[in-house]
Amino acid sequence: YLVLEVKGGRITHDQQGWHSEDRHGQVHSIKDPGGQAQGQCRSIDNYLGTLTSYSNRPPFEWAVCFSDTEVNKQAKLLELPSAKILDAADLRSGNIQVWVDSILKRAKSRKDHQHYNSELFIRALAPALDLIPRLRDRMEDEALELVRLTERQKKLMQMVRLNSHIGIRGGAGTGKTMIAVERARRLSESGESVLLLCYSTSLARYISDQLERADVLTFHELCRTMAQRAKLPFEVPADHERQRIFWQSSVQYLLDKALELMPEQRWDHIIIDEGQDFPESWFTSILELKRNEDSSLWVLYDPNQQVYGGTRRDLATELDLTPCVLDENCRNTRNIGRRVGELISDCITIPPDAPEGDNVMLETCPDAEAMTECLRKNLHALIHTERISPTSIVVLSPRLPETSDIWLRKTFGNVTLRLMEEAPSTNTVRFSSLHRFKGLEADVVILCEVSPGSISCTNEHLYVGCSRARHKLIELHYDA
Known part of the structure; x- marks a missing residue:
């Protein structure tokens, strides 16, 4: 492969180094283009070396392109061989493929190139992206x-x-x-x-x-x-x-x-x-x-x-x-509906045209400290990464506020919990016992402090809590 450092504008070189003149006549100092190209080669080669799937890395070469400048290739620059320069005259000539082939020929002559996987190389540097909306x-x-x-x-x-x-x-x-x-x-x-x-x-x-x-x-x-x-x-x-x-x-x-x-x-x-x-x-x-x-x-x-x-x-x-x-x-979305259906014996139909939605998240925590930290991370991800409004989120617990470790903590990073009857303010998220929230719903529900098998966490209780979520359901359980 070839790493090509491209420099636009009028490029000059003197004892002080490299310079670029923009279209307004302003002259700016720039980094050594050859050094930049070589540095990128090393970075790519080192990156490929970190991938366990690579046993033999492909050969590489570097070069520089001055797209707006013609270079006197007879003048020798110790730091930039003329053979590695593609200038404005070369671009106009249309012989770019010949020039590229000549550069890569030298790379192939230095290293065995018969055993590396070109498809693997392409996937490593240009992976297919599944662009998931927030x-x-x-x-x-x-x-x-x-x-x-x-x-x-x-x-x-x-x-x-x-x-x-x-x-x-x-x-x-x-x-x-x-x-x-x-x-x-x-x-x-x-x-x-x-x-x-x-x-x-x-x-x-x-x-x-x-x-x-x-x-x-x-x-x-x-x-x-x-x-x-x-x-x-x-x-x-x-x-x-x-x-x-x-x-x-x-x-x-x-x-x-x-x-x-x-x-x-x-x-x-x-x-x-x-x-x-x-x-x-x-x-x-x-x-x-x-x-x-x-x-x-x-x-x-x-x-x-x-x-x-x-x-x-x-x-x-x-x-x-x-x-x-x-x-x-x-x-509920189909994924939440399926989770709700697991908790009861009655048959509730999920319409075929209902949205699939996100998978239900279930995390287990060994103790109250881990539970509060898990809630903090989830709130941070929802509000700051997914850009969900705090007013669209509710934190539910099978416990009453006075016995809830989550409510007693109240503050999680820059997010503060508030009771249902309290007026919303900046960065506050509703907190409620699942009993008090019965009959209501929210876009995002975090059902926390679930103790599997306890008298306050029967399937009926979980059914009520999980079914409150319209789009996103996160369950935080204590270890059984």
């Missing part, structure tokens, strides 16, 4: 494909819109919350009263931001609101055990009492999301919230997300509702 750009393309999938859920809602009592069962990512929000929007905008109930405070806040006219509450918020309207005392005990009993049963008693005192406080339509988390006794009170027999009740649920204890229930049968099944995942 995750941020891939996510934008995937989002367009996932939006097309949600149109199928809207069509399903059109088909069942006239059914006033329906139980919609669907796995994570099948569009249950989207259907609940869309039904609430259409009914409330037509002037009818709508109550949308869910279990999670975070989900209630998320849905409320999308609806202007519907009442969006958790069941406990409903009990508080109704008790206060009826001027009933709503006092949460300070004692932990009494507080638990209060939220489990006393609040429902207050709701029932408020309904007796305020018979006018009813709704035309009731929609329940996260129905699997509602105890059976709650539905007795909820049915009393209907304005009349024509009032509708839609319950959306996923038995596989029942992470608060209790047995799996078929709410459509339990409440005598017309059953409907959503079995097509419209949230």
Whole structure:
């Protein structure tokens, strides 16, 4: 092979060295072109020597090209033999191939060239590149494909819109919350009263931001609101055990009492999301919230997300509702969908036109210190290499913040964790327990502090956490 150092402009040489004159007449000192060419030869030869696949490196030669200067080749330069110069006159003559052959002939005469692999040499210096776009750009393309999938859920809602009592069962990512929000929007905008109930405070806040006219509450918020309207005392005990009993049963008693005192406080339509988390006794009170027999009740649920204890229930049968099944995942990429499917027994279809997405990353850590360092490296790569906005990332843990080593650490390089309810600021990433994030989603999810086999990391818990990710899922596990 031939290494050719090319110098443009008018080139001169004197006792002070080499010079180049640009088109504006400015003269600049330049490095010795012959020395540069020889240095590049040595660099390439040394690089090939580091490759284990090379047992015999190819012969090489060096030369210099002065593309804008004619050289008096009769004048001898000790540092640059005239035979190794290709000048402007040579370029005009069209005899470049003859000149190259003469240079390489000398190289071949110095070294056995019959046994080196020319294809291997080409691959080493000019490898084929698989240009992979950044995750941020891939996510934008995937989002367009996932939006097309949600149109199928809207069509399903059109088909069942006239059914006033329906139980919609669907796995994570099948569009249950989207259907609940869309039904609430259409009914409330037509002037009818709508109550949308869910279990999670975070989900209630998320849905409320999308609806202007519907009442969006958790069941406990409903009990508080109704008790206060009826001027009933709503006092949460300070004692932990009494507080638990209060939220489990006393609040429902207050709701029932408020309904007796305020018979006018009813709704035309009731929609329940996260129905699997509602105890059976709650539905007795909820049915009393209907304005009349024509009032509708839609319950959306996923038995596989029942992470608060209790047995799996078929709410459509339990409440005598017309059953409907959503079995097509419209949230996750195919790779994330496959991971989610591994964790449950139900069959959730991944549409053939869903984006493939990145592979799910699973890393194991021996201890809390390694876990925090692993999280730091992943956050740095996502934000600084992949250019993902910190607001698109959520860090989930099966632990509550007060028991999480990750939350207690809070700062990872120049990234700081913040709780869901805290306002976003520069370089802050959301942190949440997976229980509080149930029903929500994020472009990128890092599920950390997973202890395989523990009571807080069952398949149901992992199913909830993993299914929150739309485009990128990273799991950080402790060694089993």
